[in-house]
Amino acid sequence: MPRINPRQLAQNLRQGLYPLYVVTGDEPLLVQECCDNIREAARKLGFNERELLHGENNFDWGQLLSAAGSMSLFADKKIIELRLPGGKPGDKGSKALQEFANNASDETLLLLVLPRLDRSQLNSKWVKALESRGVLVQIWPVDASEMPRWIHQRLRANGLNAEPEAIQILAERVEGNLLAASQEIEKLKLLANDSVITAETMSNAVASSARYDVFGLIDKALAADAAGAVRTLQGLRAEGVEAPVVLWAIAREIRSLLEIQKKLDEGQPLNRLVRIQKRQPLVQAACQRLHPSHLESFLLRARAVDNAIKGGREMDPWAGLLELTLNLSGKRSI
Template sequence: MKMPPRQLPQSLDKGLLPIYVVSGDEPLVVQECCDSIRAAAKKAGFSERELLHAEQHFDWGQLLASAGSMSLFAEKKVVELRLPNGKPGDKGSKALQEFARLASDDLLLLLVLPKLDRSQLNSKWIKALDQQGALIQVWPVDAREMPRWIHQRLRAAGLDAEPEAIQILAERVEGNLLAASQEIEKLKLLSDDNLITAETMNDAVASSARYDVFGLIDRALAADADAAIKTLQGLRAEGVEAPVVLWALAREIRSLLEIGEKLDRGQPLQRLVRIQKRQPLVQSALSRLQPRQLESLLLRARAVDNAIKGGRDQDPWTGLLELTLNLCGKRSV
């Protein structure tokens, strides 16, 4: 069954399903959904967890083997499968359909995917998993909804804010939910009476305005490698989390791919990039980066995401530096 993220906590309180498919490109909400499912499973006695990354050349036999193997001390097991490109191929499709048939009260599958397109949603493997569990699709929060989302998040944190203060934060984070959440955590420390005024919000967001992820993106699009590296180093020094930087870079790469495709179909750049000052930046980036190069950068971004989650023996910031250089059109050393 299809389930919006907001209904997940209530559903988990009623009992666990054998399969959860979490799909979307909003890292914060995806992570929170997964955390909720893991916590509910642990509470229900699922003492064993196996994490699999289905990247290129993945052996899908591992998935079925993990379903059949249980440690001596575990009675219930969670198999968490991360599929970065959302496309399992023929072998993966068969393996997932077989896993759906094996689903039981003692075996739980948590499948984490990027946003799925229409063909993926209509695939046999998604339908098989959906019949046995829940499909949780995480949608971006658009600019109109962002103030309300921030207000709800503030209330959940025990805070309230003036409408002007909420608008300041909404404009600052520009749709980045993870950045908004981190700003709210800072506000909890700054607030004395739990009411965030516009002045308090201005001071809070100004404190991190010296280096920001959006400035990093603009400098990378402009192929100003020196400035981009300096900005990246500044972000790290100011305590900005690596997932926030990765979110901004990956979003821009996906955006460039989409804009490039639409330009090839004859749509004007002015319609695709509404902010006039960004139009030459986007045009510059597309002139030096071919679609295959952008697709390669997305694969690199997924590798950095894997490193952030501990799946690769690499410093995530080294990966972010390489990704930034590549977006500038430079080869990483």
């Protein structure tokens, strides 16, 4: 079966259900929506039972094969959803997945959710085995140049229309965060009144999106205002901002600081690396305060928080976000 992208999934599901689906990518919103669409299509065909497995370190791969063989004579069809945050099943996992693929039946559906796979992983025996019996959905990041088109399509799908300038305002505001863009579009549905969304309406909508702003959180942390950053974090949580949105902003800034430090060491000027003038002193102070080794350790912690958000680790994601906020502010975590 050819590999497909999220836009092709709906048509693929209408043509019939396969016993195996592999969803791979690093865009949480698109991954979630693809999984939702697959589950919904399966439920319409009688897959009313669902078993969720987390393939972390020391995962017993016998659970996967056991789940496939545990159905009774009168049981409903079953969805087996396996989340593999690391993306690498190892030797035991590879053999188990190949065995599952070889014995796939119409009574079970495997939904395997992974981060983006590199070329060597895509060419591995276990991926090839799964593809031979199912569908691989590849989710690629939406870059800055594609973001206005993605927002326009999303608006149209929600019955909305907007001026090009309004779309550009939203694209700049969310800076590549699809989840944040989707949330803004949901709010715009309340403001549209069946008319075209103007640039003025969009500006007012995104400016009043939250009293505690994720970008304000980042700026306070860069300024070493730990107390202010923590208050903003608490405000974001109280206002119902989703943890993945906050994590995205923090992780994005950490990666940006690492890249800026590398280019500063190569002799490039800060004003060329940071175009927004008011942020230059904040970034400069953070680069002087935080060593690259610190930032790399923060990224590892961010991955752990992402794992917790996805249900693969027993920890409070907001506790992890608090720790990252303090770290980025130059403070040790409590």
